[in-house]
Amino acid sequence: MKLFSSVNDVPDVNALVKEALHLKQNPYAYKDLGENKTMALVFLNPSLRTRMSTQKAALNLGMNVMVLNMDKEGWALELRDNVIMNGTSVEHIREAAAVMGQYADIIGVRSFPGLKDRDEDYGEMIFNKFVEFCGVPVVSLESATRHPLQSLADLITIEELKTRSKPKVVLTWAPHIKPLPQAVPNSFAEWMCKADVDFTIAHPKGYELCTDFTQGAKITNNQDEALADADFIYVKNWSAYEPYGQIFPGNEDWMLTNERLKITNDAKVMHCLPVRRDLELSSEILDGKHSIVVHEAANRVWAAQAVLKRMLEANH
Numbered sequence: 001m002k003l004f005s006s007v008n009d010v011p012d013v014n015a016l017v018k019e020a021l022h023l024k025q026n027p028y029a030y031k032d033l034g035e036n037k038t039m040a041l042v043f044l045n046p047s048l049r050t051r052m053s054t055q056k057a058a059l060n061l062g063m064n065v066m067v068l069n070m071d072k073e074g075w076a077l078e079l080r081d082n083v084i085m086n087g088t089s090v091e092h093i094r095e096a097a098a099v100m101g102q103y104a105d106i107i108g109v110r111s112f113p114g115l116k117d118r119d120e121d122y123g124e125m126i127f128n129k130f131v132e133f134c135g136v137p138v139v140s141l142e143s144a145t146r147h148p149l150q151s152l153a154d155l156i157t158i159e160e161l162k163t164r165s166k167p168k169v170v171l172t173w174a175p176h177i178k179p180l181p182q183a184v185p186n187s188f189a190e191w192m193c194k195a196d197v198d199f200t201i202a203h204p205k206g207y208e209l210c211t212d213f214t215q216g217a218k219i220t221n222n223q224d225e226a227l228a229d230a231d232f233i234y235v236k237n238w239s240a241y242e243p244y245g246q247i248f249p250g251n252e253d254w255m256l257t258n259e260r261l262k263i264t265n266d267a268k269v270m271h272c273l274p275v276r277r278d279l280e281l282s283s284e285i286l287d288g289k290h291s292i293v294v295h296e297a298a299n300r301v302w303a304a305q306a307v308l309k310r311m312l313e314a315n316h
């Protein structure tokens with residue numbers, strides 16, 4: 001594997017999930033694989049889980065790790081071609097990515113969408129330029145439209161904790177005060193559509209996701225209808241795809257509570273984190289027996305480790 005940016009980069013999703021669960025049982029079994037190899041983690045936006053879990057995964061494989069908080073510590077990057085750089089940007093992505101490729105054997109990149117220009121965001125301009133110019137394998141640490149390490153960890157978690165062979169999985173929109181990217185729900189949807197689950201998406205009118213990611217999913221504007229008999233509920237806010245990056249007032253009653261869970265099949269509640277308590281998700285759920293958000297975050301290590309292992313093996 002030379003690129004991990006979406007579910008489409010994975011030839012056999014089930015095999016990758018099995019590999020991750022095997023690594024969870026044997027974290028150091030491949031610690032020689034990454035000897036004398038360097039992983040660079042490049043952040044254009046904040047992160048807790050992705051940064052720490054991917055670093056830990058690389059260390060478990062024996063790699064060295066360098067982290068660059070580009071947004072705070074790097075030079076301001078120019079992304080456009082054919083511009084005279086007489087403004088605030090100091091360095092062009094062409095040189096910056098090419099130089100990083102000289103120092104690292106694998107590069108991870110996090111670059112959120114601007115949520116202003118849909119074509120630019122959905123064209124994955126920043127992420128694709130890193131891939132083009134760095135010349136080494138690249139892992140997405142969340143790009144403008146997808147968060148594949150998160151989705152793989154989510155699938156691992158469902159596989160691990162399911163109590164029936166084809167569980168009902170519901171992705172439900174949740175309230176927020178800020179416009180958030182569609183990357184997490186897009187990505188979760190495209191992974192669930194490839195997994196052996198019964199998958200439903202629930203959101204208020206106006207928050208339809210790009211249909212490229214939701215082929216095969218049931219979609220409803222009725223949250224209770226979606227929650228009935230659910231085994232896993234994936235809670236996430238996102239802004240509108242059309243009009244792009246917008247949020248609409250109202251819909252506060254979409255926040256999940258214990259009362260709402262009564263109609264589920266004793267559902268387990270997931271969230272990628274960070275989560276705003278009592279806005280996106282109620283404290284009573286986060287602190288109660290239904291929440292598996294910390295377990296889910298723990299599985300980020302095994303997701304990253306399975307992907308990095310495949311990349312190291314491909315390069316041997």
Ligand code: AN0
Nearest residue numbers: 180181183184272273274
């Ligand atoms: C980001 C998002 O919604 O994409 C990162 C989630 C992993 N969340 C926030 O910006 C709060």
Ligand code: CP
Nearest residue numbers: 047048049050272273
């Ligand atoms: N879920 C997730 O990616 O968290 P961070 O933004 O903290 O990395």
